[in-house]
Amino acid sequence: MEEVQRLGNDESLLAEVRTLQDQLSCRDTFMLGFTSGSTGQPKCVELSTYAIHNNIRFIGKAIGMPKEGTALYPYLTFRFAVIYPFTAGCALVVPASSSPSSREMLEILQEEKCKAIGILYLKECHGLFHDPHLGDYDLSSLDRVLVTGNVMPKSLVDYAAKVLPNATMFVGYGGTEFMFVASTSAEKVAEGKGSTVGKLLQHTEMQLVDKDGQVVPLGHEGEVYVRAYSLFNRYRGDEEKTAKAMTADGWYKTGDVGVLDEGVVLKLFGRVSDMIIRNAFNVHPTAVESPLSKHPKVQDVRVFGVPDPASVEEICACIILKEGQTADSQEMTKFCAEIGLVPIEMPGYFLFMDEFPMTRTLRKVDRKKLRLIAMEKLGLKEEA
Structure with missing residues (x-):
């Protein structure tokens, strides 16, 4: 100086x-x-x-x-x-x-x-x-x-x-x-x-x-x-x-x-761009993520739409559980009902993962890549 x-x-x-x-x-x-x-x-x-x-x-x-x-x-x-x-x-x-x-x-x-x-x-x-x-x-x-x-x-x-x-x-x-x-x-x-x-x-x-x-x-x-x-x-x-x-x-x-x-x-x-279109209704991912994050076993959660011929998109929730915890789709579905999610916001799929893919800068979860991983696990493809 x-x-x-x-x-x-x-x-x-x-x-x-x-x-x-x-x-x-x-x-x-x-x-x-x-x-x-x-x-x-x-x-x-x-x-x-x-x-x-x-x-x-x-x-x-x-x-x-x-x-x-x-x-x-x-x-x-x-x-x-x-x-x-x-x-x-x-x-x-x-x-x-x-x-x-x-x-x-x-x-x-x-x-x-x-x-x-x-x-x-x-x-x-x-x-x-x-x-x-x-x-x-x-x-x-x-x-x-x-x-x-x-x-x-x-x-x-x-x-x-x-x-x-x-x-x-x-x-x-x-x-x-x-x-x-x-x-x-x-x-x-x-x-x-x-x-x-x-x-x-x-x-x-x-x-x-x-x-x-x-x-x-x-x-x-x-x-x-x-x-x-x-x-x-x-x-x-x-x-x-x-x-x-x-x-x-x-x-x-x-x-x-x-x-x-x-x-x-x-x-x-x-x-x-993250908006989910389900049965002609718009569903915000955070409308589902925020309540789900309150589950005592959940460490992190991301929600997005995946292809569904009947509903345009079905809601998929990808969840990372806290260390040592176990859970299944039935438990999460019951929890969603208990916390007041309306039917249009209820996920049709729950996937449990160890980690989420990150963007190149490592600042945020890469939702696009996560969606592709989920679709592969679920055996889904984009509608032609």
Whole structure:
């Protein structure tokens, strides 16, 4: 830092900086990010300094990330690992491993007395909270946990509150193309059959539209459109995809389905592309996943539609059981009836697995690949 400060007083360098300032804009492309690949090939996204800097500042403010002390960021990415300390003011610890285990994270949290950890994706979040040695570590300093990347199961929220009673868990809603636009504390997560992701961050606009592109009233379901300072510049080298993702007046089509209530709080139900069509009814995967995740034996669950000539699609639930547990389809069907799933939401198939396939970036479950695996196990093929 001393060298940086010394160079900051060098007049020749300052003159060069002023020349560059006249040539550059904070809205120029500053960084390239890649999407998770959950809808196909990961897309290369161009992001600006203006978008990144302000988004980090506003999400930190919304969840009360510490301005002093230490926070653990599990992944060495420039956006957070390098920019966040300069923006927020706190020290950031990054593990030596690019994919740290839950044990490595626990050791760092204890040794560095971290006040916060983020950003955790659902898989890492689950692994950390269910680590059998979690109770052996002193995590009394930890009071903030930020998770993102998926609809958050209520069962995981409840379990996190049990094993980390002094920490508040926040769920951030965002994407590579628009970064974070909403956040809420875990107390409001996964109420009912959706997942509440909270109120909008400052200087962010959101509207929900129907399949014809018309804005729907508050309380009605629609696709989430976002317009904000944090939007990406473009998909690198693909103007066609960029134009398809944006409206003429600057709204980004997220592909997520949700509802904005009277308090302008967003509740998500999943992806437009994940919608299950059963007997002419639309069924959201989360409408089934959220209740099923409450089963005491269930560690993780994913629901999707598989081909069915009579119903267009039949609902298939793929389940990972907790270690040492056993269950069968009859038990799950009975549980679904007991928790109030209506007949149209009742899965026709239950498959039990040891793990789910992940996308290339290892952030999310690859639903497309999981669906193909399930179809193979069930002996099903796409209708011609």
